[in-house]
Amino acid sequence: MTQPTVRILGIESSCDETAASVVSDSRLILSNVVASQVDMHAEFGGVFPELASREHVKAIYPIVEKALAQAHVNIEDLDAIAVTQGPGLAGSLVVGVNMAKGLSLATGKPLIGINHLEGHIYSAWLYLADASPHQVPRFPLLALLVSGGHSELILVKDHLQYERLGGTLDDAAGEAFDKVARLLDLSYPGGPSIQKAAQPGSPTAFSFPRAYLEGTWDFSFSGVKTAVLRTIESLQQEGRRLPVADLSASFQAAVVDVLVEKTIAAADDHDVREIIVAGGVSANKHLRDKMLSESTKPVHIPPLYLCTDNAAMIAGAAYFHYIQNDFSKQDFDVLPTWPLS
Ligand code: KG4
Numbered sequence: 001m002t003q004p005t006v007r008i009l010g011i012e013s014s015c016d017e018t019a020a021s022v023v024s025d026s027r028l029i030l031s032n033v034v035a036s037q038v039d040m041h042a043e044f045g046g047v048f049p050e051l052a053s054r055e056h057v058k059a060i061y062p063i064v065e066k067a068l069a070q071a072h073v074n075i076e077d078l079d080a081i082a083v084t085q086g087p088g089l090a091g092s093l094v095v096g097v098n099m100a101k102g103l104s105l106a107t108g109k110p111l112i113g114i115n116h117l118e119g120h121i122y123s124a125w126l127y128l129a130d131a132s133p134h135q136v137p138r139f140p141l142l143a144l145l146v147s148g149g150h151s152e153l154i155l156v157k158d159h160l161q162y163e164r165l166g167g168t169l170d171d172a173a174g175e176a177f178d179k180v181a182r183l184l185d186l187s188y189p190g191g192p193s194i195q196k197a198a199q200p201g202s203p204t205a206f207s208f209p210r211a212y213l214e215g216t217w218d219f220s221f222s223g224v225k226t227a228v229l230r231t232i233e234s235l236q237q238e239g240r241r242l243p244v245a246d247l248s249a250s251f252q253a254a255v256v257d258v259l260v261e262k263t264i265a266a267a268d269d270h271d272v273r274e275i276i277v278a279g280g281v282s283a284n285k286h287l288r289d290k291m292l293s294e295s296t297k298p299v300h301i302p303p304l305y306l307c308t309d310n311a312a313m314i315a316g317a318a319y320f321h322y323i324q325n326d327f328s329k330q331d332f333d334v335l336p337t338w339p340l341s
């Protein structure tokens, strides 16, 4: 007997994207609507929390309506409402959470709170209706999660079974890209700007430090950021024009070398079958290319539109909670549940 289809509405508002999506059975994206506030925050060189929450308030209702319309789904047809409950900016999260609570209360549908990082991991399962489904990731797997707020290595033993092996001790990888971009006078968000600026540059022009932190699965990116700052200062003292392309390429290479080498070492050490790379920084072309060429294990990296924040990943992750837990009683307790372990 075939199982009935499970359709979940996902809502995401943890940072500077207001997003809603309907996903069928954890994988098939029926709609994926994202309203980015990037242009507004670019003016300030980073996310301005107060403005972010106000923009979420304006955007959330039309975005949810659009996601339902594009999926050709009425709210009554949904099986559950899922929402990012953290980590993220408190004033931003609360907008999505209250929208989801309101919808859940009005419809009687279960409310499922999702950890944003868990969402990023499940982005590796998703596909669009006009694409054929790729191979489902196989457990045990290792997830490298690299975003603006996190850089973590997570052992995923099975659905919803996580062991955090390590994470950044200071700046997250995306945060380092954003901060170095600001030092180089490149626009926010820094990751795509540095990737573009690095294209004509040489990754070996400057030898920036690589913090391998032997014996741990932790990361540290504040050293490489400070090394870029010192190099910029001494070039400026000498009255030289900044070689932005070389500085970008050398910085990018230093960060990517550490991410790839540590991920492959952790994957071997824990004898996983496959690797997932997810989160905003997984959009980086150099990281994608190096990971795919150097890993002997299969590597899943989501398409670019699923690397940065979206709600499809929240609805996708929620499916596994929905089928494993009892949601017959409505529960509005969607308090933060991080770290992921
Ligand atoms: O996952 P995400 O959209 O939001 C968070 O959960 O933080 O990640 C955003 C981060 C930003 O720091 C941004 O600079 C970085 O991802 N990013 C990139 C690239 N695209 C986005 N970093 C490096 N290369 C990219 N192409």
Ligand code: ZN
Pocket (backbone or CB within 6 Å): 116, 120, 147, 148, 279, 280, 308, 309
């Ligand atoms: Zn994210």
